[in-house]
Amino acid sequence: xxxxxxxxxxxxxxETPFGKCDKMLGGSASHFSISASFFTxxxxxGVVGGDFTEQEVFDSRGIGTNDLERIADGKxxxxxxxxEYDLNVAHTLFxxxxxxxxxxxxxSNESKRSRLLFLGNIQPDLQRGxxxxxxxxxxxxxxxxxxxxxxxxxxxVRTIKGVDVVIINDAEAxxxxxxPNLIKAARELLSWGPKALIIKRGEYGAALFTHxxxxxxxxxxxxxxxxxxxxxxxxxxxxxGYLAKTGDIGDASLRRAVIYGSAMGSFAVEKxxxxxxxxxxxxxxxxxxxxxxxLVAFEEEL
Amino acid sequence: xxxxxxxxxxxxxxETPFGKCDKMLGGSASHFSISASFFTxxxxxGVVGGDFTEQEVFDSRGIGTNDLERIADGKxxxxxxxxEYDLNVAHTLFxxxxxxxxxxxxxSNESKRSRLLFLGNIQPDLQRGxxxxxxxxxxxxxxxxxxxxxxxxxxxVRTIKGVDVVIINDAEAxxxxxxPNLIKAARELLSWGPKALIIKRGEYGAALFTHxxxxxxxxxxxxxxxxxxxxxxxxxxxxxGYLAKTGDIGDASLRRAVIYGSAMGSFAVEKxxxxxxxxxxxxxxxxxxxxxxxLVAFEEEL
Numbered sequence: 138x139x140x141x142x143x144x145x146x147x148x149x150x151x152e153t154p155f156g157k158c159d160k161m162l163g164g165s166a167s168h169f170s171i172s173a174s175f176f177t178x179x180x181x182x183g184v185v186g187g188d189f190t191e192q193e194v195f196d197s198r199g200i201g202t203n204d205l206e207r208i209a210d211g212k213x214x215x216x217x218x219x220x221e222y223d224l225n226v227a228h229t230l231f232x233x234x235x236x237x238x239x240x241x242x243x244x245s246n247e248s249k250r251s252r253l254l255f256l257g258n259i260q261p262d263l264q265r266g267x268x269x270x271x272x273x274x275x276x277x278x279x280x281x282x283x284x285x286x287x288x289x290x291x292x293x294v295r296t297i298k299g300v301d302v303v304i305i306n307d308a309e310a311x312x313x314x315x316x317p318n319l320i321k322a323a324r325e326l327l328s329w330g331p332k333a334l335i336i337k338r339g340e341y342g343a344a345l346f347t348h349x350x351x352x353x354x355x356x357x358x359x360x361x362x363x364x365x366x367x368x369x370x371x372x373x374x375x376x377x378g379y380l381a382k383t384g385d386i387g388d389a390s391l392r393r394a395v396i397y398g399s400a401m402g403s404f405a406v407e408k409x410x411x412x413x414x415x416x417x418x419x420x421x422x423x424x425x426x427x428x429x430x431x432l433v434a435f436e437e438e439l
Numbered sequence: 440x441x442x443x444x445x446x447x448x449x450x451x452x453x454e455t456p457f458g459k460c461d462k463m464l465g466g467s468a469s470h471f472s473i474s475a476s477f478f479t480x481x482x483x484x485g486v487v488g489g490d491f492t493e494q495e496v497f498d499s500r501g502i503g504t505n506d507l508e509r510i511a512d513g514k515x516x517x518x519x520x521x522x523e524y525d526l527n528v529a530h531t532l533f534x535x536x537x538x539x540x541x542x543x544x545x546x547s548n549e550s551k552r553s554r555l556l557f558l559g560n561i562q563p564d565l566q567r568g569x570x571x572x573x574x575x576x577x578x579x580x581x582x583x584x585x586x587x588x589x590x591x592x593x594x595x596v597r598t599i600k601g602v603d604v605v606i607i608n609d610a611e612a613x614x615x616x617x618x619p620n621l622i623k624a625a626r627e628l629l630s631w632g633p634k635a636l637i638i639k640r641g642e643y644g645a646a647l648f649t650h651x652x653x654x655x656x657x658x659x660x661x662x663x664x665x666x667x668x669x670x671x672x673x674x675x676x677x678x679x680g681y682l683a684k685t686g687d688i689g690d691a692s693l694r695r696a697v698i699y700g701s702a703m704g705s706f707a708v709e710k711x712x713x714x715x716x717x718x719x720x721x722x723x724x725x726x727x728x729x730x731x732x733x734l735v736a737f738e739e740e741l
Contacts, residue, residue, distance in 0.1 A: 355655030
């Protein structure tokens with residue numbers, strides 16, 4: 138099944154205790170699409186400036202960019218961040234929205250026929266506008282962030298009511314619902330309409346809530362996490378890519394998709410930006426999925 | 440196999456947004472032994488004052504208290520704490536060590552013959568003193584806290600070198616080793632001597648590290664957590680109790696023990712103090728262990 142993502146394409150500057158990289162390909166749509174491209178055909182709806190020179194990366198992965206708008210006299214979105222030695226502590230150094238400030242997603246007719254849609258972390262009115270252009274999509278998932286929960290909560294809730302899967306982190310789930318207990322928060326959020334909620338927990342893994350089941354998986358145990366930027370979008374790309382590839386959106390498939398998303402996310406953080414992701418082989422991916430099975434395996438008693 | 444625990448027996452005063460309880464049975468040895476008593480014979484080494492009136496609770500669970508010293512003219516250790524609406528945020532209101540201030544563990548010859556030993560969270564010199572009185576114990580596990588890591592680190596490291604299993608939370612593992620990455624921290628800690636390390640992660644579950652394997656399990660999804668006090672000791676009691684019952688300390692058994700510990704811990708937080716734990720039936724415990732299997736289950740691809 139075909140997959141469409143709407144989100145940011147950016148140049149990132151990232152500092153970690155292990156090094157610094159400047160002007161690397163970033164943004165939610167980039168991380169998502171590169172991850173999803175391991176599984177399926179994926180296309181981007183986004184905007185870049187005249188300074189964008191990373192088209193080759195998308196082409197090399199067969200990622201559709203017909204709806205990646207180019208504004209020749211504008212500059213690409215730039216983001217800078219710094220991580221502390223404890224990589225859970227992140228600081229934004231700068232955010233230059235540039236052409237992304239006036240982003241209006243424009244979908245070609247071909248894009249509108251995509252069977253699956255991922256609404257990356259952008260203003261919820263824009264997300265809803267895209268979703269309404271694709272009333273027949275079989276599965277629509279959404280990501281968001283604290284900025285939109287604080288300033289545009291009503292619009293965000295309306296948008297969530299129109300999607301199938303919400304993919305956020307635990308702090309966002311609590312903030313969005315105002316409920317500290319995550320299980321109750323998940324139940325509340327599902328009562329708004331989505332059939333599934335995925336909670337990303339960083340180094341603790343991920344959890345999948347549906348109306349009648351709960352699934353949780355720890356994170357892959359990595360001895361060195363190099364750059365966590367984009368791990369969430371990479372997870373979402375693996376998750377949606379797997380569903381698109383199999384064409385199965387039943388509960389068992391959703392669980393497997395969480396594993397594939399977790400595996401892709403675990404690769405992403407091993408190097409800067411998309412470096413490690415571009416090197417992943419099918420054999421490496423299969424091995425990591427098999428490792429996930431082992432790390433939660435416990436035998437029945439004799 | 441027989442099991443011995445050395446630790447505190449206390450009266451707790453706990454405030455949560457859901458209520459307040461005063462002078463309830465608490466302390467690491469209490470939570471541990473009541474949990475372990477579901478699986479095996481367990482005895483306490485500890486101290487109480489002349490005001491202690493909870494002997495009946497221990498008797499009703501068949502918990503050995505020959506080495507629970509009574510100081511008639513002293514007062515039992517008292518602790519008071521308050522949890523915020525987000526139960527991860529805890530505040531200590533008071534700590535009256537009372538008879539616990541001068542606690543010197545005294546082991547009867549019968550206690551010294553116990554096959555398994557749990558060193559609850561007390562001063563590491565005292566832990567090591569107990570451990571050295573039981574050179575032939577088959578499995579010795581230890582808990583600790585930030586206080587001892589800060590003020591008596593050298594003694595604590597010496598004590599850890601003499602035990603088989605360390606059971607701590609993730610912040611303690613990072614603080615103890617000075618390594619932010621938990622996987623690296625675990626490897627460092629295991630290099631000191633223990634054959635296994637269990638990291639308690641509260642609402643995120645628990646992880647088991649050995650020299651050649653890694654196992655992780657999410658927490659049981661609870662919609663209402665009432666009182667988290669003692670959950671870690673209850674976990675340890677289930678873990679050690681299961682090992683004592685089965686007499687098997689191999690890797691597969693350790694994994695199952697983590698599940699039983701997690702199940703007991705999940706019951707403990709459903710009511711104040713030990714209330715819920717005393718009500719648990721074998722059928723409820725079996726059902727919860729089966730639930731753990733379901734919540735991490737994902738089918739192979741077709």
